[in-house]
Amino acid sequence: MxxxxxxxxxxxxxxxxxxxxxxxxxxxxxxxxxxxxxxxxxxxxxxxxxxxxxxxxxxxxxxxxxxxxxxxxxxxxxxxxxxxxxxxxxxxxxxxxxxxxxxxxxxxxxxxxxxxxxxxxxxxxxxxxxxxxxxxxxxxxxxxxxxxxxxxxxxxxxxxxxxxxxxxxxxxxxxxxxxxTRDDFALSHPGGSLGRKLLLKVNDIMHKGDSLPLVKQDICITQALYEISNKGLGMTAVVDDNNTLVGIFTDGDLRRVIDAEVNLRTTPISQVMTANCVTSPADVLAAQALQVMESKSINGLIVVDDKQQPVGALNMLDMVKAGVI
Missing domain, CATH: 3.40.50.10490 (Glucose-6-phosphate isomerase like protein; domain 1)
Known part of the structure; x- marks a missing residue:
């Protein structure tokens, strides 16, 4: 043998x-x-x-x-x-x-x-x-x-x-x-990982409409937490009265707020949000948005239009589900 x-x-x-x-x-x-x-x-x-x-x-x-x-x-x-x-x-x-x-x-x-x-x-x-x-x-x-x-x-x-x-x-x-080219290859491989990276845009995978977490800047932290919990993205966009994005509030922000012993029921979300947050347009490749998230070490993005009004949101889990990662 x-x-x-x-x-x-x-x-x-x-x-x-x-x-x-x-x-x-x-x-x-x-x-x-x-x-x-x-x-x-x-x-x-x-x-x-x-x-x-x-x-x-x-x-x-x-x-x-x-x-x-x-x-x-x-x-x-x-x-x-x-x-x-x-x-x-x-x-x-x-x-x-x-x-x-x-x-x-x-x-x-x-x-x-x-x-x-x-x-x-x-x-x-x-x-x-x-x-x-x-x-x-x-x-x-x-x-x-x-x-x-x-x-x-x-x-x-x-x-x-x-x-x-x-x-x-x-x-x-x-x-x-x-x-x-790589783009030509992607067109004949839409179901493959390369095809998804070269064809999928942010608009294809972002949460929009009623699924978009969104709060006004004058509400308290507790109300913002309800929105984060209901939408399940671990974040919410914060807007002013004109629906213009002024910041983002995330799970990470919440941990810092709790450590600082801030009153969740009386403090406006505008005082603890992250202003000037990183955003993305809807018409860019999801792979490009992923590169931004990785370079900034963030887990989520608010997607805005040309008036800086939120139109969508996505996080790392969305990238995984879409096969971009």
Missing amino acids: ANQDQFRQWGRKVIDIEKAALDNLYQFVDSDAFGQACELIMQCKGKVIVMGMGKSGHIGNKISATFASTGTPAFFVHPGEASHGDLGALAKGDIILAISNSGESSEILTLMPVIQRMGVPVIAITGKPESNMAKLAKLHLCIEVPEEACPLGLAPTSSTTATLVMGDALAVALLQAKGF
Whole structure:
């Protein structure tokens, strides 16, 4: 029975073999075909349709997803299903990215006559430059590897890693050529943390309307505490008779008031509030408001309009719930 040392040894061997496969990949990225493939995809007016069977299909799914999320419209079509109607997704102006380590995938080769009749160019990614797929394609990208990491030489390992990296190389080269930005990335990832940071604005997450804690400056501290307790944000905005913000009163202010033994029932909130408090406009990114809160070491913000009237409020918990943190 194998021991832990043997497991580690075998694991390191796999990594060594796959590293060698990636080193071997440089020559194929440096080839004219790689640059031509990038240019062909850049000029594509339609979509990149990725195909592959078995493990190549799994890798193809990931490559198509990477393309789509980095500014190159793409999706995966299973070659087996393509023969039974899914090829209807193919249109003039599209490009096929066909993946097969052997270059002899019968499911893809069966489709080639139809694809050629439609005038859709094919970029083949195979480990065999002399294969039928390589010969029939407009362009061939080689991902030949010295050996598979599988000691039997059967399970696709090094070859699938090389294919995945070749796909990443294409996608990232295209991303840079198109000037794809973080904002562009966020638009296709609205549910991800980066998307939330780059798309969510203060107005999207702030408490407003009846949820906004708000008191007049002449009320006593006890009344202000009722407002803080009812709204549950640990603070309240303080305004004058014109509804202009004059300060903020927080849980932290309350602790200082109690330590100073101030009369909570008779002292106006204006005497113990924090005047000239930090505020935020509603139309800035929530991530920018978070940076302000962190730089000032505060847990909450009052959101004001251009007349300095409160329109919202938010705290660190709101940032956490929104996924900005």
